[in-house]
Amino acid sequence: MTAVTSEPTAAAEPNGRRVERAPRPTNRRGRPGRPNGARTALYTVLVVLSLLIVLPLLWIFLTSFKSDFDAIKNAAQPFPSPWTLDAYRTLSNGQQPIFRWFLNSLAAGALQTVLILVTASMGAYALARLDFVGKRLVFGAIIATLLVPPVIFLIPNYLIVQQLGWLDTIWAITVPGAAGAFGIFFLRQFFSGLPVELEEAARLDGAGDWRIFLQLVLPLSRPALATLAVLSFLNNWNDFLWPVYVLLSPEHLTLQPGLNVLSGAYSTHFGIVMAGAVIASIPVLVLFTVAQRQIVDSVASAGVKG
Incomplete structure (x- = not known):
C-alpha cells in the first residue's frame, strides 16, 4: 500500500525558476514504493508459483474420489465422474x-x-x-x-x-x-x-x-x-x-x-493410493498451520542481530 508525501518537491530549471514536481509515492515506512507495473508482475509470479504448488495437491485430492476405472480412463480429467468414496471405504474396511x-x-x-x-x-x-x-x-x-x-x-x-x-x-x-x-x-x-x-x-x-x-x-x-x-x-x-x-x-x-x-505387484489402485496420500498429508498441513507463526518469526529474526 502506498501513500503520497504531504510536501511536493521542488527543482530548479536552467532559467533559474523553481518548478513544483509531483510527490513520489512512498510506502508505510516512508520509503519509495514499487511502481504499479512491478507490483503487478510480482503478484503474477507469486500466483503462478502458488498454483504450481497447489495444483498437484488438488489433483491428488480429486483423484482419491475416483473409481479405479475412472482414474485410468479419465486420467487427464481432474474432476471425478462420478464422485465415489470407494477408496476411503476400502482403506477403512480393515484389509x-x-x-x-x-x-x-x-x-x-x-x-x-x-x-x-x-x-x-x-x-x-x-x-x-x-x-x-x-x-x-x-x-x-x-x-x-x-x-x-x-x-x-x-x-x-x-x-x-x-x-x-x-x-x-x-x-x-x-x-x-x-x-x-x-x-x-x-x-x-x-x-x-x-x-x-x-x-x-x-x-x-x-x-x-x-x-x-x-x-x-x-x-x-x-x-x-x-x-x-x-x-x-x-x-x-x-x-x-x-x-x-x-x-x-x-x-x-x-x-x-x-x-x-497399496500398490500391487501387477496393478495399482490409483484411487486408494491417492486416498492414502490425502490421509498422510493431514498431519503435515495441521502441523504447519499451527506452527506457521513461529516459523515466520524464526525466518524474520534470522537477519536480526543484537
Whole structure:
C-alpha cells in the first residue's frame, strides 16, 4: 500500500525558476514504493508459483474420489465422474491396517522430534556459549557430517540396531536420527545471535548455566525450536527407506512404506493410493498451520542481530 508525501518537491530549471514536481509515492515506512507495473508482475509470479504448488495437491485430492476405472480412463480429467468414496471405504474396511500405520508414524515422528529438540538444544548451547578445549574442532567435525550422504550410515545403523535388539520396534526408527548435525548447527546459529547481556545479567543475579539455558535461552528461542520441530517431524514422517529395512511386521510399518503396499505387484489402485496420500498429508498441513507463526518469526529474526 502506498501513500503520497504531504510536501511536493521542488527543482530548479536552467532559467533559474523553481518548478513544483509531483510527490513520489512512498510506502508505510516512508520509503519509495514499487511502481504499479512491478507490483503487478510480482503478484503474477507469486500466483503462478502458488498454483504450481497447489495444483498437484488438488489433483491428488480429486483423484482419491475416483473409481479405479475412472482414474485410468479419465486420467487427464481432474474432476471425478462420478464422485465415489470407494477408496476411503476400502482403506477403512480393515484389509490394510492404514490407521495403525498412521498412528505408528505419529508416535515415531513425535518421539524423534522430542529427542532431537533435547539433544540439539543442549549441544548447540554448549557450542554457542560455553568455552572448552577443542570447541571449534568439535563443531567442525559435526558440520563435516552434513557433507556425508545419509545412505552411507544405513549399514552401520542397521548393525547397531540389530545388536541392541531394536529391529521391528519404534526405537529403530527414532533413536538413530535423534542427534542430527543439522539441528545442532541450526540452533547454534540462533543461540549465537541472542544478546549476551541477558545471560550476563542473569549470572549477576546468581543463575547458573542450567537455569539460564532452561529459563532464559529456550523461551527466547521458541521460534527456532518450533521450526526445527516441524522439520524434524516432516523428515521422520516422510522417511521411506530406513523403515523398510528395520520394520519387519506389517502392523509395525509406518505410513510411507505402508502406502507402498497399496500398490500391487501387477496393478495399482490409483484411487486408494491417492486416498492414502490425502490421509498422510493431514498431519503435515495441521502441523504447519499451527506452527506457521513461529516459523515466520524464526525466518524474520534470522537477519536480526543484537
